[in-house]
Amino acid sequence: MSYLIAFMIVFIGFLWQVSLDGIQRKVTAKIHRRVGPPWYQTFMDIFKALSKSSITHGFIYDFGVMMALGGTIATFMFLPFGNIVAFNGLDNFFVVVYLLAIGSLGMAMSASGSGNAWAGIGIMRALTQMLAYEVPFMIVVFGMIHVYGTSSLSELAHVQQMNGIFGWHIFTMPLGAIVAFISLLGMLSKVPFDTPIAPTEIASGPMVEYGGKHFGMLILQHEFATLVEVGLFVNLFLGGGNLIEYLIKYFFVYTLVTLIYAVSARFRIENVVTFFYGVPIVLSLVQAAIVIFTGLGVNV
Amino acid sequence: MNIFEEDLNDTITFWEKIKNIFRGKSLWMLHYCTGCGAVELPPTMTARFDMERLGMGPMATPRQADVLLITGYLSVKTLRRVIYTYEQMMTPKYLVGFGSCTINGGIYYDSYAVINRLDYYLPVDLYVAGCMPRPEAIMNTFKTLENMITKGEANGWKKYVENYDWYRNNQIRSLGEVYVKDEFHE
Numbered sequence: 001m002s003y004l005i006a007f008m009i010v011f012i013g014f015l016w017q018v019s020l021d022g023i024q025r026k027v028t029a030k031i032h033r034r035v036g037p038p039w040y041q042t043f044m045d046i047f048k049a050l051s052k053s054s055i056t057h058g059f060i061y062d063f064g065v066m067m068a069l070g071g072t073i074a075t076f077m078f079l080p081f082g083n084i085v086a087f088n089g090l091d092n093f094f095v096v097v098y099l100l101a102i103g104s105l106g107m108a109m110s111a112s113g114s115g116n117a118w119a120g121i122g123i124m125r126a127l128t129q130m131l132a133y134e135v136p137f138m139i140v141v142f143g144m145i146h147v148y149g150t151s152s153l154s155e156l157a158h159v160q161q162m163n164g165i166f167g168w169h170i171f172t173m174p175l176g177a178i179v180a181f182i183s184l185l186g187m188l189s190k191v192p193f194d195t196p197i198a199p200t201e202i203a204s205g206p207m208v209e210y211g212g213k214h215f216g217m218l219i220l221q222h223e224f225a226t227l228v229e230v231g232l233f234v235n236l237f238l239g240g241g242n243l244i245e246y247l248i249k250y251f252f253v254y255t256l257v258t259l260i261y262a263v264s265a266r267f268r269i270e271n272v273v274t275f276f277y278g279v280p281i282v283l284s285l286v287q288a289a290i291v292i293f294t295g296l297g298v299n300v
Numbered sequence: 301m302n303i304f305e306e307d308l309n310d311t312i313t314f315w316e317k318i319k320n321i322f323r324g325k326s327l328w329m330l331h332y333c334t335g336c337g338a339v340e341l342p343p344t345m346t347a348r349f350d351m352e353r354l355g356m357g358p359m360a361t362p363r364q365a366d367v368l369l370i371t372g373y374l375s376v377k378t379l380r381r382v383i384y385t386y387e388q389m390m391t392p393k394y395l396v397g398f399g400s401c402t403i404n405g406g407i408y409y410d411s412y413a414v415i416n417r418l419d420y421y422l423p424v425d426l427y428v429a430g431c432m433p434r435p436e437a438i439m440n441t442f443k444t445l446e447n448m449i450t451k452g453e454a455n456g457w458k459k460y461v462e463n464y465d466w467y468r469n470n471q472i473r474s475l476g477e478v479y480v481k482d483e484f485h486e
């Protein structure tokens with residue numbers, strides 16, 4: 001039964017995220033004062049890419065792509081999707097963070113298997129950026145987990161709903177929410193932080209050798225990774241909610257990300273690291289200290 | 301080889317038609333700008349003419365691209381790179397020639413360094429007329445290309461596979477040996 005639910009949420013999540021991606025392209029186009037593609041454009045892109053031929057650069061190259069896609073879909077199955085939890089009791093923050101790394105590592109493995117120099121540079125940048133954004137994010141979330149004594153995501157979402165809207169962590173832990181949102185931009189590799197896949201500098205970085213079916217699978221992987229990362233933010237700071245509420249919150253978070261990336265330019269990789277290790281890490285430490293020592297902002 | 305055997309048939313099956321619809325609606329182009337026609341591409345891409353409304357977008361690498369734009373005159377030295385690029389793209393792939401220089405040499409028809417007819421070396425699906433073509437003409441071409449793909453008529457890459465010997469002989473006649481990948485001692 002739980003497997004059936006898991007497949008169902010994967011299907012709904014796919015339809016939702018891919019059409020939302022098309023809508024965000026429309027939003028970006030409106031900001032640039034153009035017409036923009038139709039909302040189903042991303043579906044077209046994915047199916048077109050899957051209908052093309054592709055070449056292989058060896059076993060590692062193929063296997064890494066499948067590992068990235070499979071690992072990310074598996075991560076998504078463990079995340080609470082609204083109030084639907086596929087595997088009860090396993091919707092744990094640590095499970096999600098641990099499994100999410102499999103996707104990135106599969107992609108890193110496969111891209112280095114392609115043997116292209118741009119891919120190597122792209123992966124180096126991607127892993128460096130991961131090192132930068134994970135630290136402040138983890139400090140905030142670990143503070144939260146320490147106080148509540150649980151790392152179950154649906155329970156963390158549940159405790160926020162006790163006090164209505166103002167119980168959400170975005171209001172009770174504003175500093176932490178700001179840090180987590182900045183980290184979310186880094187996780188999604190959207191424009192201020194899209195150093196790993198800089199098309200104009202390093203020819204799409206890790207993606208440089210992928211074409212056809214492999215590339216289609218990587219677009220899918222990216223969509224599912226987005227589902228997981230935005231979903232983490234919604235569950236931890238916006239209080240989850242039932243399916244409809246969850247999707248509405250998801251929509252607003254993702255649109256905010258789009259509004260930021262439509263108007264900004266790219267950081268260099270060392271700027272990314274110094275940026276994350278500057279103000280966000282201080283804010284996150286202050287937030288963790290407040291939460292742990294005074295209990296202010298959490299309703300234990 | 302990166303070629304679907306069933307794609308090489310001329311009969312169009314039901315799945316073939318569905319695939320063609322997807323392929324026509326989403327075209328990624330490689331902006332490998334070879335000649336002066338390329339200056340008309342930025343206005344086509346950006347806000348005024350907005351290429352993205354046709355589902356087109358620039359791609360940074362030949363592996364992901366569907367359309368290769370030859371924007372104008374091709375010197376012999378560039379032709380070599382264009383052939384490498386074209387052969388690295390994934391099938392099905394389409395090639396569009398810009399301006400009179402790709403059709404008959406244009407104002408460079410008697411130059412020693414520029415090839416006259418692109419058609420001898422690579423299979424061209426569609427030409428854009430003009431020297432240089434205006435963005436409206438380019439958008440119109442892309443729309444035509446979209447319709448051709450949806451109907452299954454943009455078969456340049458099949459022609460290239462089937463008449464490979466002929467194309468290769470022409471390439472070798474202009475370039476000497478094509479497949480020596482020695483970048484520094486050409």
Ligand code: SF4
Binds near residue numbers: 335337371401431432
């Ligand atoms: S056709 Fe005209 S614009 Fe195009 S490359 Fe030739 S000279 Fe330049």
